[in-house]
Amino acid sequence: MRLVIIGGVAAGLSAASRARRQDASIEILVLEKSERISYAACGLPYFLEGQVRSLDQLRVYTPEFFEKERNIRIRTGAAVAAISHPRREVTLESGERVRYDRLILATGARRPQQDPAAFSIDTWDQTARLSQHLEQAKLRSAAIIGGGYLGLEAAGALRTRGLRVTICEAGSDLLGRQDSWLTAKLVQHLERFRIEVRLDTKQVPAADVTVLAHGLRPNTLLAEGAGIECGRTGAIRVTERMETNLTGVYAAGDCAETTHLVTGRPVWLPLGTTANRTGRVAGACAAGGRNRFPGIVGSSIVRVCGLAVGVTGLSPRQARAENFDPVSVEIEAFEKARYFGGRPCQVQLTADRRSGRLLGAAVLGEDGVSGRIGIAAAALHQRMSAEDFSELDLAYAPPYGTLPDPLMIGARQLLKLLH
Amino acid sequence: MRLVIIGGVAAGLSAASRARRQDASIEILVLEKSERISYAACGLPYFLEGQVRSLDQLRVYTPEFFEKERNIRIRTGAAVAAISHPRREVTLESGERVRYDRLILATGARRPQQDPAAFSIDTWDQTARLSQHLEQAKLRSAAIIGGGYLGLEAAGALRTRGLRVTICEAGSDLLGRQDSWLTAKLVQHLERFRIEVRLDTKQVPAADVTVLAHGLRPNTLLAEGAGIECGRTGAIRVTERMETNLTGVYAAGDCAETTHLVTGRPVWLPLGTTANRTGRVAGACAAGGRNRFPGIVGSSIVRVCGLAVGVTGLSPRQARAENFDPVSVEIEAFEKARYFGGRPCQVQLTADRRSGRLLGAAVLGEDGVSGRIGIAAAALHQRMSAEDFSELDLAYAPPYGTLPDPLMIGARQLLKLLH
Numbered sequence: 001m002r003l004v005i006i007g008g009v010a011a012g013l014s015a016a017s018r019a020r021r022q023d024a025s026i027e028i029l030v031l032e033k034s035e036r037i038s039y040a041a042c043g044l045p046y047f048l049e050g051q052v053r054s055l056d057q058l059r060v061y062t063p064e065f066f067e068k069e070r071n072i073r074i075r076t077g078a079a080v081a082a083i084s085h086p087r088r089e090v091t092l093e094s095g096e097r098v099r100y101d102r103l104i105l106a107t108g109a110r111r112p113q114q115d116p117a118a119f120s121i122d123t124w125d126q127t128a129r130l131s132q133h134l135e136q137a138k139l140r141s142a143a144i145i146g147g148g149y150l151g152l153e154a155a156g157a158l159r160t161r162g163l164r165v166t167i168c169e170a171g172s173d174l175l176g177r178q179d180s181w182l183t184a185k186l187v188q189h190l191e192r193f194r195i196e197v198r199l200d201t202k203q204v205p206a207a208d209v210t211v212l213a214h215g216l217r218p219n220t221l222l223a224e225g226a227g228i229e230c231g232r233t234g235a236i237r238v239t240e241r242m243e244t245n246l247t248g249v250y251a252a253g254d255c256a257e258t259t260h261l262v263t264g265r266p267v268w269l270p271l272g273t274t275a276n277r278t279g280r281v282a283g284a285c286a287a288g289g290r291n292r293f294p295g296i297v298g299s300s301i302v303r304v305c306g307l308a309v310g311v312t313g314l315s316p317r318q319a320r321a322e323n324f325d326p327v328s329v330e331i332e333a334f335e336k337a338r339y340f341g342g343r344p345c346q347v348q349l350t351a352d353r354r355s356g357r358l359l360g361a362a363v364l365g366e367d368g369v370s371g372r373i374g375i376a377a378a379a380l381h382q383r384m385s386a387e388d389f390s391e392l393d394l395a396y397a398p399p400y401g402t403l404p405d406p407l408m409i410g411a412r413q414l415l416k417l418l419h
Numbered sequence: 420m421r422l423v424i425i426g427g428v429a430a431g432l433s434a435a436s437r438a439r440r441q442d443a444s445i446e447i448l449v450l451e452k453s454e455r456i457s458y459a460a461c462g463l464p465y466f467l468e469g470q471v472r473s474l475d476q477l478r479v480y481t482p483e484f485f486e487k488e489r490n491i492r493i494r495t496g497a498a499v500a501a502i503s504h505p506r507r508e509v510t511l512e513s514g515e516r517v518r519y520d521r522l523i524l525a526t527g528a529r530r531p532q533q534d535p536a537a538f539s540i541d542t543w544d545q546t547a548r549l550s551q552h553l554e555q556a557k558l559r560s561a562a563i564i565g566g567g568y569l570g571l572e573a574a575g576a577l578r579t580r581g582l583r584v585t586i587c588e589a590g591s592d593l594l595g596r597q598d599s600w601l602t603a604k605l606v607q608h609l610e611r612f613r614i615e616v617r618l619d620t621k622q623v624p625a626a627d628v629t630v631l632a633h634g635l636r637p638n639t640l641l642a643e644g645a646g647i648e649c650g651r652t653g654a655i656r657v658t659e660r661m662e663t664n665l666t667g668v669y670a671a672g673d674c675a676e677t678t679h680l681v682t683g684r685p686v687w688l689p690l691g692t693t694a695n696r697t698g699r700v701a702g703a704c705a706a707g708g709r710n711r712f713p714g715i716v717g718s719s720i721v722r723v724c725g726l727a728v729g730v731t732g733l734s735p736r737q738a739r740a741e742n743f744d745p746v747s748v749e750i751e752a753f754e755k756a757r758y759f760g761g762r763p764c765q766v767q768l769t770a771d772r773r774s775g776r777l778l779g780a781a782v783l784g785e786d787g788v789s790g791r792i793g794i795a796a797a798a799l800h801q802r803m804s805a806e807d808f809s810e811l812d813l814a815y816a817p818p819y820g821t822l823p824d825p826l827m828i829g830a831r832q833l834l835k836l837l838h
Contacts, residue, residue, distance in 0.1 A: 043756060043817050052758045261812075272822055273815045294810050301814035310814050337462060339471045370819035371790010377812050378797035391713050393680075393796050395720035395729050396692045398462050400789035403691055 001026040003286050004090060004098060006080050006222065007106030008032030009041060010272050011253025013061070014279030015104050015286070016072045022287035028072045031090070031098070033079035036124050037063060042272050044127040045153035048134075049160045055128060083226035085246050102248045102286040105228070105236065106279060109254040109270045110219040111212060118145075118210040121154050133209065140164060143207035146214025147174040147197065149302040152186070154211045155195050156305045166196040166205050170214065173199070175302070179315035181330055181348060182362050186304060189364075193305040218255045218268060233257045233268035240292040242282035252282035259295035262313050262359055262380055263322045271300055297380040298360075301370050310373035313360030313380045316350050325353040329413040333406035335368045337398035345369065347410040349376075351386040356418055358386045361407075368400075372407050386414050420445040422705050423509060423517060425499050425641065426525030427451030428460060429691050430672025432480070433698030434523050434705070435491045441706035447491045450509070450517070452498035455543050456482060461691050463546040464572035467553075468579045474547060502645035504665050521667045521705040524647070524655065525698060528673040528689045529638040530631060537564075537629040540573050552628065559583060562626035565633025566593040566616065568721040571605070573630045574614050575724045585615040585624050589633065592618070594721070598734035600749055600767055601781050605723060608783075612724040637674045637687060652676045652687035659711040661701035671701035678714035681732050681778055681799055682741045690719055716799040717779075720789050729792035732779030732799045735769050744772040748832040752825035754787045756817035764788065766829040768795075770805040775837055777805045780826075787819075791826050805833050 003019055005012045008030045016030050030037070038061040046052045063074040079093040089099045111122065119130040133139070142158045144151045147169030159165045167174075167190070173183045174197070187197045204210060218235035220228075229245045231237035235257035242250045253275035260267040274296055284291040301310035319326035328350040336342035345365025351358050361376035363369045379389050390411035396403045404412070422438055424431045427449045435449050449456070457480040465471045482493035498512040508518045530541065538549040552558075561577045563570045566588030578584045586593075586609070592602045593616070606616045623629060637654035639647075648664045650656035654676035661669045672694035679686040693715055703710040720729035738745035747769040755761035764784025770777050780795035782788045798808050809830035815822045823831070 040756075040817070042815070042822070043758065046756075046758060046817060057758055271815075273812065276822055277810070277812075294807075296812040299812045299814040301816045301819055303816055303818045308816075308819060312812070312814065337459075337465075339462065339465060339476055367786040367819070368790060370814055370816075371787060371793055373814040374790055374811070374824075375793040375797050377814070378794050378801075378803075381807065381811060382797075382801040382803060384797075384801060388713075388800065391696070392793070392800060393692065393696075393715040393718045393731070395718040395731065395789055395792040395796070396461070396690075397720045397722055397727075397789075398459070398465060399722045400720055400727060400786070403461070403695055405793075 001101045002099065003028045003102045003104065004100035005030045005104040005106060006090070007108055007253070008037035008074060008076070009039070009108065010275035011279035011282070012104070012106035013038050013066070014276050015106060015252055015283030016066065017070060018280040018283030019287035020070050020072055022284050022289045026287055029098070030066070030072060030074045031078040031080055031092070032074065032076045034123065034125065035076050037074055037076060039124050041123070044121050044124065045157050048121060048127060048131055048154065049157035055124060058124070080222055083222055085226055085249060103250070104282050104286055105223055105249070105251040105255055106253045107219040107222055107255045109216045111216055113212065113215050115210070115212065118212045120212045121150060130209070130211065134161060137208070139208040141207040142166070143168060143205050143210045145204060145210065145212050147199070148176045148213060149300065151213035152302055152304045154213055155190070156303070158211070159193055159195050159305065166198060166207065168198045168201050168204055170202050171200070175309065175311070177311055177315050177362070178317040179362065182311070182315065185346060185364055186309065189305060189307050195305070216270060218270070220255055223251065223255065231257045231266045233266050235268040237266070240294070241285040242278055242293055243285065250282040250286050252278040258293065261295040261297050267296070267298070269296060269298060273299070297377050299373055299377045301373060307364055308366055308369035309364050310369040311360070311362045312373050312377040313358070314350060315360055315362065319350055319352070319359045324359055326350050326359060327353045327414065327417045329410055329417065331406065331410045331413055333409050334402050335365045335406065336401050340399045342402065345406055347372070347406045349386070349410040349414050351414055351418060353418060356385045356387060358384050358389050375407060386411060386418060390415055420520045421518065422447045422521045422523065423519035424449045424523040424525060425509065426527055426672065427456035427493060427495070428458070428527065429694035430698035430701070431523070431525035432457050432485070433695050434525060434671055434702030435485065436489060437699040437702030438706035439489050439491055441703045441708045445706055448517070449485070449491060449493045450497040450499055450511070451493065451495045453542065453544065454495050456493055456495060458543050460542070463540050463543065464576050467540060467546060467550055467573065468576035474543060477543070499641055502641055504645055504668060522669070523701050523705055524642055524668070524670040524674055525672045526638040526641055526674045528635045530635055532631065532634050534629070534631065537631045539631045540569060549628070549630065553580060556627070558627040560626040561585070562587060562624050562629045564623060564629065564631050566618070567595045567632060568719065570632035571721055571723045573632055574609070575722070577630070578612055578614050578724065585617060585626065587617045587620050587623055589621050590619070594728065594730070596730055596734050596781070597736040598781065601730070601734065604765060604783055605728065608724060608726050614724070635689060637689070639674055642670065642674065650676045650685045652685050654687040656685070659713070660704040661697055661712055662704065669701040669705050671697040677712065680714040680716050684741070686715070686717070688715060688717060692718070716796050718792055718796045720792060726783055727785055727788035728783050729788040730779070730781045731792050731796045732777070733769060734779055734781065738769055738771070738778045743778055745769050745778060746772045746833065746836045748829055748836065750825065750829045750832055752828050753821050754784045754825065755820050759818045761821065764825055766791070766825045768805070768829040768833050770833055770837060772837060775804045775806060777803055777808050794826060805830060805837060809834055
């Protein structure tokens, strides 16, 4: 049995490793179009910023590691041109044909709008190119196209390097969250760092360097050519076992859609966390396991000029669009005891008026944001009511929090509006 | 309607404030035996250590605040000698009688073993006394009696002040957790800071100063005299509405027992978090509300010489004692990306082999411990299975975590043992 995996970054390699654990005997081959596999793509902005000194620090495993330690064959520079499922084979751009029994697509996302003069931080190579450009030329200004998390990370990194930075976002919100409260807080914070934010604009200002961080789409070109169906999100439709409409062909990571556990509907949210998780399920199932991927609740966190911004579930506006009757609160509270240097953090909680169910959370602050988003995410996974959420037994000590916790202060305010 | 509350620290004042919000018209009187109300008792070790410069920083609200802003009458220096429920009155030590319609006991915990030559950090006054003693005399060595969280905090504080410190614990475990893995990790850490730990000992070594941090018991003296029943834990037995066996008499905080949501059985765990929460429910119910306190899952966190140590739910040994069939894993993983200074943290997860249910977690590390304990606590509240727990959609970015999260690495290991 030969398992072929197209794509050798997060989802593809999670799938390969998990498939090997599932079955020690099958043949596993990973085809990666670039020359590099297994690097921490989420770390690229921090290389640009200077926190990561060398791109090599972002390398996770070498092809040799996979071959020797996990008996997984890796071919880099192996771009797939087409899939023929009736013949159970893929054709490389070189013309070579590779047979498979099971296939996993981990083709990631792509940026349809390309501009050879512009830069991006999507991949290792593109980030290296931008970094070299910054070192060679004396650049003073940067335009970042797109106000999603990649755009904000790029903006922060270039501002840290001393450039004048403008973020241009075609929509009216940052982070793609449909949340004017969150957008306003972020704009305020960015402006404090003298990063200009232009919303509702498609005009690109003149700048020494332009970074494209908008319009990311699932890379479904190969899939579509092979008769693999996409869902309404535009990403590959999969079952709970990450299987496509073609038996024995799986998809994972940024090219696949998943289920949003709050809405119960398909969603496309390209994130490393989901790539890792869906890759594992696809790998296990392709190798004969019975695993399933339940879905996501939409958790993410990003650092924006030192501020941690975390979200999970739905914003009030997203909740309304999903036919909930949202009630939300925004509160400010200290993240930990003031004598431990605690500073204010912002918490937004959203619940459904009809069912009382918690629907989403956003937290802005420092080190405590990640954990608080995780707590809200665990509640969303279990469809917890706002009332039960307000009764969570959280751990408290002055170096690490406050009593009551900012999340609980928010939850109690929310309950007053629900009753 | 007059509500009388005995005790003016965490539970008592939470109750008073919540009762006032429930009903603007009732009369509320708080009787506090000491001269001080409303201070952050959890901050006392940090005053001893020097992180908190003055005890005044730990004052939360003044009696005047309660009187003026919340119309709550506070009497300090008002020690209650007896309760006569048939007459609906309490008698102060001065002989004065105070009538009530509803009564809340928030009498806290006490330390039956007293030694006038020894010190403690239980209260503001006792901590002030120890601090003065340290400043006046040239002390070189300290013996801490008790290896619970107060003992560890006192040990850390005195070590920071340069004393040679020995912790003497009568039982075989630290933190009262019945967990030899956790105890071994803690002993190793304490010894790195040259704090000596003696387990299974009742002998107190000769030292310049002795700090009592053991044998804390619910303070039920008044309750017992009034015919208020205690449970098997020794603390006052209460309903979900925090009402005792006497109608109209409530108990909250360290003097009351609560329900452990993992075992479903009564438990006595004196913590500020629980005092705050039970106080609110008692206050609301005493003032006519229909609130209920569902219980706790046993979450706590403590800083031990810079190490964050958090626990929730049951340890493997505690789980066995509660007739579960525990399976547990201990893993080490980085708390955040190494290029953000991430350091290893330790995670222990315990599940029930028969039901697959998650039973408990312990995490040792730095800033991320508190949130990870909260995530596990949220899962315990909902009786989540280890399998569902391993599928949590947590937020990830390199400055704040790793992918997969240490909790998820642990959960996946745990699943392998369960299947």
